[in-house]
Amino acid sequence: MTAGTQSERQALHFELNGNEVSALVDPFARLIDVLRDALGQTGTKEGCGEGECGACTVIVDGRTVNSCLYPALDAEGRKVITIEGLMAPGGGLSPVQRAFVEGGGIQCGFCTPGMILSATSLLERHPDPDDESIREALVGNLCRCTGYLQIFEAIRAAARPRHPAGERL
């Protein structure tokens, strides 16, 4: 967001967490830089800058992407959801956020926004994921603190209320 003169920059409009936003961006700017620097949404984390760690995961038009690899201008007209945009229907923490907070899914927290978005996206697609689908959904999100098992548990806990019948994952 820093290089390039004003004249080289292009206007970008997209929907961020339900609000129309716009910014003037360098043609080569990454989505993560627009989110963090231009729009001040620092919940999206940069862990590697090469699409390996998933800390920068955001949801674009319902699909998780690594915002460190995603060209900002490709977000034109799209719906982007970041960690700041998650919440329960009545406000407060979303079910996935709540499950991460109440269980042991969070340690240092640097991978957490990306993890929660990947998990949210998974539960949108598969409200009742089996263990294999959970592992698969998170394979692009590295965590160095937890050893993942408590993250899996949090996702199972978040999935459970959607199925009051109580069937096991």
Place this chain on the structure above:
Amino acid sequence: MAAYRFIGQPAERPEAQDKATGKALYIHDLSRPGMLYGQIKFSEHAHARIARIDTSKAERLPGVRAVVTAQNTPEIRLGFLRDNLALKRDKVRQFRDEIAAVAAVDLETARAAVALIEVEYEPLPGVFSPDEALAEGAPLVHDLLPDGTPNATNRLGLEFHHRSGDVEAGRKASRFVAEGEYTTPLIQQSCLGTAGCLAEFDGNGDLTIWAKTQIPFLAQRDFTAALKAMGLKGKRARVIVPVLGGGFGTGLDTHCYEFISILLAWKTGRPVKIVYDRQEEFACLSPRQSARTKVAQGCDSKGRLTFRQIDVVMDNGAYTSWGATYPSIMLLPATSLYRVPNVRFDAQLVYTNNTYCQAMRGYGNPEVTWPIESNLDDLAREAGLDARELRLFNCNEPGERTPMGLKITTCGLRECLETASTRIGWDEKRGQGGKVARGVGLASLVHVGGGGKIYRSDGSGIILKADDYGTVHVSYGGVEMGQGLHTVLRQAVAEALGVLPEAVVVNQTDTATCPWDVGTHASRGAFMACNAAILAAGRLRAKLFPLASEVFASEVERNFKQREQRDPKYRRPELDLSALSRPENLELEGGRLFPKDAPDDPCLSIEFGRLLRAIHFRDAGTVFSAEAFFEPKTELPDWQKGYGNMSESYAYGTQAVEVEVDRETGQVKILRVVAVHDVGRVLNPVTLRGQALGALAQGIGYALYEEVKTERGRILNPGFTDYKIPTAGEFDFPVELVFVETNDPAGPFGAKGVGEPGLVPTAPAIGNAIFDAIGVRLKDLPMTPERVLAAILEHRSSCQTEDEQWHSR
């Protein structure tokens, strides 16, 4: 064991909601008005004289505010042996050496400016392994010692030895002896949040630095010394710790980049932030040391251990961090894992032109537990004994004084061994490997569980201050890095003081407001913090009840009067309020003050906040606070002798693993893990599981995948693409955790330190399981498919050779 209200229960992390909503502020997220971005020019040679540095083009780039080199800044020395310079003057000794740095208005300009810095080198021959470095006539990494006197060797001037009993006599008395040589790799701590800092000077010339550190107070000491070296005598350094994106040992030293950002901030008069990107984190931040260890152990005909001999050589790299004191912890497994009468331990650190190393979780312990526990299985086989029985036969017991002088108070090792082996199915599965190439193995550990004294103080201060709303603010100098320190500290304060956990707030770690703490390492965080909290809460209670006895009755009176005013029909009960004036009759629990003889009378109970206001707002009122400094009763060991009781308690544990090995590909698949740890007492089952599972995952990475690869000092895999840490995909096996509660008398509520033990025995447990599965002993970590396959092929060919020899007779 005593029953507690909050201890032993799950509790929400105080910072969890911030982390789950993206509001937690890491160093990456901090910004200050006028802030500049710093970038460093690193060396392009492993060993070279710096002939010329030309920064003129960088200086002329628009947006650049300062370029610093050793030539235009005062010399700042750092490192455990003071052998490192923030900016290198005449010579570079490793690829990542800092030659110059830039501060610019934005990151891209700073990067562009660094690319414009021209350095002319005169390359020197380098040494890239301890063998090369110790060879006769090898080039010296340091021509001069830090004090300026000529240097003669690449050996570090640090000695770690231990002698107890008579190893030669022990060897002679042995019926069976096993020997081997084992290696462990360089690995990267791989914090998801990379390293960084933000330095700012105020109008007085005092420094504030937001640093990703685990040692705010030792860092303050180092930064204050740097200010002095910069000619800013009498100026102060304040260290504030932002939310940490992981620590794992990376924060146990001060780093060149921190001093460089201080220099840039001073030179520009503006705040300067330096944050490493992932490639810099891999290539320019110190990894865990590699080690090569020779081990020999013996036993008599019954299996009683007779001696143990350990010889460790570590590649220190070009400079020295606190990680060079790894052997201080290596001494624990060497002398005190199982009962062994005759022990010899020698550790040597060697300078090379490889990247310099620093500490990582476990601090030398995994490096030595790997050879000891692998070799012990070999010894058991030599002796024809079951590997578990050999360990149980030599098991440590409570009340023991080990050869290193460790006073073992509580010790759950026997239970750990028995539980782990039973639950993995030892009797049914051990030795059944053969056809299916499946096997089980186990390994144990001993680690410091009650602090680890490697500095003149191993203490921790704490301040509790209650406000007028009943909130207890805790100022503690240790660092929350995700392990859950603030969570259990909050529970401990609530438990010890008599308030609700929700009423306890742990403040941000800041040297200006928190009392001194040596650092968050050695699994000491919760042990120290909670012990300090218990002391301070006791003092607060001792202060509270006499003061409360002065105001309690009048507050109850006031209650009655208020009710009478509100409700004319209200009739106050006939009560003798004199009991409220006796301090010894008062109790505080769950945030309410009440008399012990009438704990359930709602009329005779007031809220903590109201009590505090009554104590506060009057003549001769009192601020309601207490402090404590907890210094464990331990000894700073004599490293030349390797002797001293460095911790107040010791954590034992055993991990058992079942694996399947693919003989065609060398792939090792973990089928099941049972981890049993003596934790003293469970403070919080959720955060404890987090520590144990997270450490286990790092242990698995260490065992099977991770290695920083180098070629003549250059790091070849500086990124997660080529450096593999465990991913969610691998964790498709069940992990059974069992916590043995030995209720340690020195521990807060009986608890021991739990941060590191979980990764210590993982590699040898897996290695022993692989042996059980396929009869091949792996001696080098990581046990990658390539290595396993190579070992299988070598084993096959040696078997064939034996066969051929047999047939040709």
